Amino acid sequence: MILVQDQLKDQSEVRIDIEDRGYQFGDGVYEVVRIYNGQYFGMEEHLIRLERSAREIQMTLPYSIELLKERLEKLAKANDIRDGHVYLQITRGVAERTHQFPLQQAPFLVAYARKSPRPLSKMKDGITAITTEDIRWLRCDIKSLNLLGNVLGKQKAMDTKCDESIFIRNDIVTEGSSTNVYIVKNGEIWTHPANNFILNGITRQVVLDIAKETGITVHEETFTKNELMDADEVIISSTTMEVTPVISIDGTQVSNGEPGKVARTLQEKFNERIAQLQRVKN
Numbered sequence: 001m002i003l004v005q006d007q008l009k010d011q012s013e014v015r016i017d018i019e020d021r022g023y024q025f026g027d028g029v030y031e032v033v034r035i036y037n038g039q040y041f042g043m044e045e046h047l048i049r050l051e052r053s054a055r056e057i058q059m060t061l062p063y064s065i066e067l068l069k070e071r072l073e074k075l076a077k078a079n080d081i082r083d084g085h086v087y088l089q090i091t092r093g094v095a096e097r098t099h100q101f102p103l104q105q106a107p108f109l110v111a112y113a114r115k116s117p118r119p120l121s122k123m124k125d126g127i128t129a130i131t132t133e134d135i136r137w138l139r140c141d142i143k144s145l146n147l148l149g150n151v152l153g154k155q156k157a158m159d160t161k162c163d164e165s166i167f168i169r170n171d172i173v174t175e176g177s178s179t180n181v182y183i184v185k186n187g188e189i190w191t192h193p194a195n196n197f198i199l200n201g202i203t204r205q206v207v208l209d210i211a212k213e214t215g216i217t218v219h220e221e222t223f224t225k226n227e228l229m230d231a232d233e234v235i236i237s238s239t240t241m242e243v244t245p246v247i248s249i250d251g252t253q254v255s256n257g258e259p260g261k262v263a264r265t266l267q268e269k270f271n272e273r274i275a276q277l278q279r280v281k282n
């Protein structure tokens with residue numbers, strides 16, 4: 001079953017109009033929310049961000065956050081998801097193809113839930129990355145369906161048999177193609193400030209909260225490609241990648257090529273947050 005507008009439907013019953021603006025322009029916004037042991041992680045935060053993304057492109061959500069939450073719970077249950085995620089997108093809807101907004105906007109929502117395992121071996125062993133120029137637009141803070149810059153970045157990583165691309169804009173490290181990026185130097189964390197050059201990840205916010213709680217100093221300040229290459233640890237985070245160490249960049253090892261201490265601490269505390277979620281809900 002998938003969610004279409006506010007109804008659960010069989011996927012075979014659903015038709016997407018060729019004049020949907022999501023299809024023609026990538027005119028819409030989306031979210032990915034993790035499900036651990038049958039329960040959503042950070043749903044409220046994701047839906048608040050979805051609402052913000054929509055507002056920033058002058059769209060309004062067709063349903064309240066409360067209604068969305070309730071429907072998404074049903075969606076996860078209907079598909080019997082224990083470990084997985086939900087993908088949710090809202091487009092500006094169907095209209096004759098003109099660039100400007102249609103006079104009557106009818107936002108169109110689709111969501112589906114999938115089983116997906118946690119990336120445990122990558123979290124344990126670390127991943128490899130390349131650096132590549134950040135060719136994206138100047139509103140990376142919006143989780144928009146327009147992902148060509150991200151798609152090309154990720155493909156470039158795959159072409160060089162790496163896991164992720166780390167974007168560089170004017171010598172500054174912004175983020176990964178679908179992840180936020182952190183460096184550790186002398187036990188302190190640096191990550192790009194949450195402005196229009198990055199997507200402020202929900203996982204990023206959890207990581208920063210954990211760091212604060214653990215007494216690790218965080219600098220939400222820009223850092224350069226040289227500082228990235230010279231870091232003691234490099235870490236990425238996202239809903240699907242959780243907190244994962246980067247052990248090599250552009251073929252050069254990060255430190256000794258082993259996941260570092262700060263990464264391990266963050267991972268441990270992140271696991272506690274997941275376990276906590278179960279306790280609160282049950």
Ligand SMILES: *Cc1c(COP(=O)(O)O)cnc(C)c1O
Binds near residue numbers: 176
């Ligand atoms: C979604 C996304 C992230 C990570 O955000 P989470 O909320 O942690 O999943 C980071 N960067 C980009 C470009 C993204 O699209």
